[in-house]
Amino acid sequence: MRHQGSMCARLAVLGMVTSGLVLGGGPARAAQEPKVPILGQGLSSSDTATKTDVSKGLVTLHGVRRAEGATVVYWSLGWTPDTTDSENASLVGTWGYNAGLAWHSEVHQLGDVAVIDSRAMKAYTPIIGPDDTCKCSDSSYALPADPKPGKAYVMHAVLPELPEGIDEATVKVAGKVFTDVPVEDGLMTPAKPKDEPILVGKGWPKVNPAGIDKVKNLEKFIYPVSKNSQILDSAVATREEGAQTQIDIAADVLFNVDKATLTGKAKKEIKTAADQIRKAKPQGKVTVTGHTDSDGAKDYNQDLSERRAESVAKEIKPLLPKGVTVTTEGKGESEPIASNETDSGKAKNRRVTITVPGGEQ
Structure with a gap:
C-alpha cells in the first residue's frame, strides 16, 4: 500500500484523520488544539482479529528530521475509534516487528522502518548500538x-544521516509505505521523556542523537535496494551481502498455501527476479533456496521448501544468460x-531466495 498527499494537506489539526476518524480523544477543535504534522496514514487490521x-x-x-549527524x-x-476487539489484541502483539522495533539478525536485514534515498537507491534503517539495542522506541514503554x-x-x-540535498524521500514504517x-531540519518539539506512552498532540519522544558517531560502521545500517524491492511494496527484494547478490521473492505470491506449483502471478515476479540477476552480472552458479515459516512439522516444511525451490529454478533457468547454472x-x-509469532513475520519467512555469487549492482 502506498500513500501520497499534496504539500498543502500535510498539516492537520490534532484528532483529524482520514475518513473523519478521530484520535486523541474527543472531537477536533481547530481553534484550540495544537497542529500535528500528518505526512501519511494507513490502516492495518490486527493479526489476531476474527471475522466478527x-x-x-x-x-x-x-x-522525518535531520539532527546532529x-x-x-x-x-x-x-486503534481506530470503531475498533471492536482491542481488549484481545495488543498493539505490541500486532506490530511487534512492524512498529519500529526493527529486527536485525547477525547479518543485518532491512527492518520495518526505513527512509529511502531514491537517487542512490539506498535504504537507511534504525541504528543498533554496541549493547545490541535499537536506537528507537521501546514498545514496552x-x-x-x-x-x-x-x-x-x-x-x-x-537512522544514519541522509546525504545532503535530499528534501523528500520514501518512508516505510509499521508495514506501510509513504512517498x-x-x-x-531539527528535532520535533516539545520533547517528552520516552519511558512512558506519549499521546499524539502531547509532545514527542526525547531524542539524543549524540554518540551516534561512536557506533562502529554505520554503513551496515544502510542497504542497497532496487526499484523492485520489497521496501517499495513489491514481492521481489534485492540486497547485497559481500560479493553476493541476494534476491528474495515472497512465497505467498509464488504459491498457494501448502503448494509448490507456481501461481499465475508467479511468472511476472520470477521475470523481475531474472532481470535483477542479469543486472548483477552473474558468474557461475546461481542457487535457489526455499524457506518456510514455522507452522507445521519440520520435515514437511523441509520438503515443501525443496519443492518450491525446484519450481522457481525450472521457471527462471531459461531466462538467465548462457553459461549460468542453477542449483x-x-x-x-x-x-x-x-x-514467527506474528502473521506478518511468518509472511516474511515464507520466501524463495536466489543467491548470485560475484554479483554487482
Whole structure:
C-alpha cells in the first residue's frame, strides 16, 4: 500500500484523520488544539482479529528530521475509534516487528522502518548500538498494555544521516509505505521523556542523537535496494551481502498455501527476479533456496521448501544468460528473517531466495 498527499494537506489539526476518524480523544477543535504534522496514514487490521471482532490500527507518519549527524523518524500507532476487539489484541502483539522495533539478525536485514534515498537507491534503517539495542522506541514503554480505541501513541527511530540535498524521500514504517515525504531540519518539539506512552498532540519522544558517531560502521545500517524491492511494496527484494547478490521473492505470491506449483502471478515476479540477476552480472552458479515459516512439522516444511525451490529454478533457468547454472536447496523453517509469532513475520519467512555469487549492482 502506498500513500501520497499534496504539500498543502500535510498539516492537520490534532484528532483529524482520514475518513473523519478521530484520535486523541474527543472531537477536533481547530481553534484550540495544537497542529500535528500528518505526512501519511494507513490502516492495518490486527493479526489476531476474527471475522466478527476486528482490531483496526491507524499508522500515522509525523516527521522525518535531520539532527546532529542522524535522521529521526516520528510516527504514531493506535486503534481506530470503531475498533471492536482491542481488549484481545495488543498493539505490541500486532506490530511487534512492524512498529519500529526493527529486527536485525547477525547479518543485518532491512527492518520495518526505513527512509529511502531514491537517487542512490539506498535504504537507511534504525541504528543498533554496541549493547545490541535499537536506537528507537521501546514498545514496552511507548505503547500501553491496554490501549483504548481512539487514542494514538508516538514512536520514533534514529537512522544514519541522509546525504545532503535530499528534501523528500520514501518512508516505510509499521508495514506501510509513504512517498514524497518532506525531510526537515531539527528535532520535533516539545520533547517528552520516552519511558512512558506519549499521546499524539502531547509532545514527542526525547531524542539524543549524540554518540551516534561512536557506533562502529554505520554503513551496515544502510542497504542497497532496487526499484523492485520489497521496501517499495513489491514481492521481489534485492540486497547485497559481500560479493553476493541476494534476491528474495515472497512465497505467498509464488504459491498457494501448502503448494509448490507456481501461481499465475508467479511468472511476472520470477521475470523481475531474472532481470535483477542479469543486472548483477552473474558468474557461475546461481542457487535457489526455499524457506518456510514455522507452522507445521519440520520435515514437511523441509520438503515443501525443496519443492518450491525446484519450481522457481525450472521457471527462471531459461531466462538467465548462457553459461549460468542453477542449483536448488531447501532450508525449511531453519533460517527465519522475522518473528514467527506474528502473521506478518511468518509472511516474511515464507520466501524463495536466489543467491548470485560475484554479483554487482
